[in-house]
Amino acid sequence: MSYQLPIRLISCSLAVLAVCASYGAEQRYSPQELEAAKAKLRQHNRLWTFQAGAIFGQEWLSRAPEDAELRALYARQLHGQLYGRREIQEQADAILEREPDNPWGLYAQALAFLADWKHSEAAESSLRAWELLPRPEFAATHLQALRSKGVEEGMAFLGSLDAETLQHPEVLHARAELEYTARYALEEPAYADTSLATLAMLRARWPDHVSGYFQAAEQLYQSNKPQEALPLIEEAIRLSPGSAEVRYWHWNILNKTDLLPADERHPAIEASIAEYRKAAPETGRGLALLTTTYRSVLEDEEKAAEFEAKLMALAPESRHASWIHQEKFQREYQRLQPELDRIEREHGADSQEYQDQLRLVCDAAYQFLEKPLYDDSFRGRAYLDLFYALSTMNPIPAEELADAVRGLVRYEQLNPHITHSVAPISMADHTPYAEEAAELARGGIQAMIDKAEKRGGEEDSLNYYLSLVHDAIGWASYKAGRIEEGRNELERALELSGTNTSVHYHLGQVFEHMATEAEDQDAAEAVRNWLDKAEESYIAGLEARSWGENPCQEALEALYERRHGSREGLDEYLAVFNERERSRRRERILESRLDTARTYEPFALPKLDGDLVDSADLKGKIAVLHFWGTWCGPCVVELPEYQKFHARYLDDPEVEVISISNDKSRDVVDKHMEENEYDFTVLMDDGYVQTADIKGWPTTWFVDGDGYIQIVQLGSGGSDSHL
Structure with missing residues (x-):
């Protein structure tokens, strides 16, 4: 294929030549040397030796800073070793400030967006680069962006490419990644085999290109086939002994393969590490992977600390250093x-021992937040864990809690139901900053809309998220003394979603407040009306029972005592109510099947012992699928209740309770299960959640026997009342 320059690009290139002429006296290279340098950078791409490539590219940029292609190829080295957007964007800006439509600058910009997980923006920039100059690198980057933005769009773009571009190694690599994602996104498990076939084609056509071996080994490892992965990753090492990425997967595969006796695996990893250190320069990325391997795979804390110290001395504020800080915090x-x-x-949540342990959790979070982190994206998880620890204390430290909520709102975006609802509500309940809490919640309206749109813009999902925000705004406004405004916001929340237990409870509390005001005015009929409304609200709240305590239960009991002067007859009252509500729930769930039920992408995921569980085997049973991770504070907090839920249905042949962990390390999950004496079924995610429309953590699906999701419980919640 010939790459013809559009007229506009020719004029841009002439401008670059003029700039180059101005450097003439300072140039210390010939045109042939410059082209050889670019070829060398492409060779680093081929071998996945991005660490050495970045060093080489930086040296050449000091000699040829005006060359856009060279700078973009250097940006690719940074992206390959997982640098953050900041460093990559600097390279894009250096090009685009001179030439806003320079395709190499747009390519570098797309890489920067990918580093920041902004796939739509990356797709736009890479497509623009491709339209200006149809280079295979640009097509591959566009496919990479579309892998997360829209698989069908990626397949369509793939179909538009000419035969020569389709055979380019980077395009074949990107195509294989797209196909691997399509197994879930398009509900076609056969795409996993298609992806491996594409990688086999890559190896056959480009036998010296590491991607064909490395990516196939990674996919096989993720599919719990380390024996098949090992020879492929070893061939990748033969081609590229100094690649940190290739070595890291080699170490993980060695740790799991049955081709080596258990007592020979760690020595084999140590030998591979020694070979890598001889072949590669000491870089931040390499030191980070060595630290992680010694800490998580080899469990040698002394060696892990040694490499961590080197990393902190070399690049203390790098993204790689921040990952290690985050990893240590999560382990703690x-x-x-x-x-x-x-x-x-053993001692209860009010015991001093429990409170002391909560303080240790807080201290760990504070220590992490004091680190020189690469950017603010690392802070969200720590503020989430800090918030949960502080909100469980007795008494709750008001100022610390308020600061934690402020940090959550500023930095935490993965769990909007907590950030913009649970946290502001807690702030309103336990601090003197109810006014501020209302404003913090109000700021989440647009964030919820944006998140729902990114998830496909489903109306039910959007309404549920907005209901949570209006609930928080309403309750905080009420606590701030703006009773009528609070009531209006809560009623708005109820209009958006009637499944939110919290808003029913809060409305009931407001109605009881109105009844108290009516009592002060001796308005007996108004008192009865407001108390009736409160009772109705609490009863409605009990329809959506969640794991753990439901505040509507206690509120309803207290209201009964308020109206009757004692608790005499309460049990009979609740028994009648509970039976009535069970019938209503059954009717509502059956009706919802017609309106909102949907199928889900099939899966075949490994359990902790390696055995596969196929979603097809769930047909005919009620399935409860729970998505969680040890990294997720709310997930961990609710697991004791989930264990009880599992135990309740353990012997029920019609119910299957399964959890899917999003953790990267099976060992971490194994250890967590063992330490907590959990025995519920855990499947290891291999990328499934990316295409399963998971909107927050934790999430639970209640699936009927025909494979239709009847209920999606976002966050802590869900119960046997849904079955």
Whole structure:
């Protein structure tokens, strides 16, 4: 294929030549040397030796800073070793400030967007680059962006490419990644085999290109086939002994393969590490992977600390250093959480031992937040864990909680139901900043709309999210003394979604407040009306029972006592109500099947012991699919209740309770299960959640026997009342 320059690009190139002429006296290279340098950078791409490539590229940029192609190829080295957007964007800006439509600048900009997980923006920039100059690198980057933005759009773009471009190694690599994603996005499991076939084609046509071996090995490992993965990753190492990415997967595969006796695996990993260190320069990315491997795979904390110290000395504020800080914090949190659960079981949540353990969790979060982190995206998880620890304390430290909520709202975007609802509500309940809490919640309206649109813009999903925000705004406004405004916001929340237990409880509380005001005015009929409304609200709230305590239950009991002067007859009242509500729930769930039920993408995921569970085997049963991770604070908090839920239906042949962990390490999940004595079924995610429309953590699906999702419970919640 010949790459012809459009007229506009020719004029841009002439401008670049003029700039080059101005550098003439300072140039220390010939045109042939410059082209050889670019070829060398492409060779680093081929071998996945991005660390050495970045060093080489930086050296050449000091000699030829005006060359856009060279700078973009250097940006590719940064992207390959997972640098953040900041460093890559600097390269794009250096090009685009001179030439806004330079295709190499747009390519570098697309890489920067990919580093920041902004796939729509990356797709736009890469497509523009491709339209200006149809280079295979640009097509491959566009496919990479579309892999997360829209698989069908990616397949269509793939179909538009000419035969020569389709055979380019980077395009074949991107195509294989797209096909691997399509197995879920298009509900076609056969695409997993198609992806491996594409990689086989890549190896056959380009036998010296590492991607064909490396990516196939990674996919096989993720599919719990380390024996098949090992020879492929070893061939990748033969081609590229100094690639940190290739070595890292080699170490993980060695740790799991049955081709080596268990007592030979760690020595084999140590030998591979020694070979890597001889072949590669010492870089931030390499040191980070060595630290992680010694800490998580080899469990050698002394060596992990040695490499961590080198990383912090070399690049203390890098993205790689921040990952290590985050990894250490998560490990410390996972170490503290089982002890916290044990103390709660043995001594209770009000015990001093429990409160002391909560303070250790807070201290770990504070220590992490004091680190020189690469950017603010690392702070969200710590503020989430900090918030949960502080909100569980007795008494709750008001100022600390308020600061934690402010941090959540500023930095945490993955769990909007917590950030913009649960947290502001807690702030209103336990601090003197109810006015501020209302404003913090109000700021989440657009964030909820944006998130729902990114998830496909389904009306039910959007309304549920907005209901949570209006609930928080309403309750905080009420706590701030703006009773009527609070009531209006809560009623708005109820209009948006009637399944939100919290809003029913809050409305009931407001109605009881109105009844109290009517009592002060001796308005007996108004008192009865307001109390009737409160009762109706609490009863409605009990329809959506969640794991753990439901505030509507206690509120309804207290209201009964308020109206009758004692609790005499309460049990009979609740028994009648409970039976009535069970019937209503059954009717509502059956009706919802017709309106909102949907199928889900099939899966075949490995359990912790390696055995596969196929979603096809769930047909005919009620299935409860719970998505969680040890990294998710709310997930970990609710697991004791989930364990009870699992135990209740363990012997029921018509119900299957399954959890899907989003953790990267099976060992981490194994350890968490063992320490907490959990025995529910855990499947390991291999990328499934990316295409399963998971809107927050944790999420639970209640699926009927025909494979239709009847209920999606976002966040902590869900119960046997849905079955």
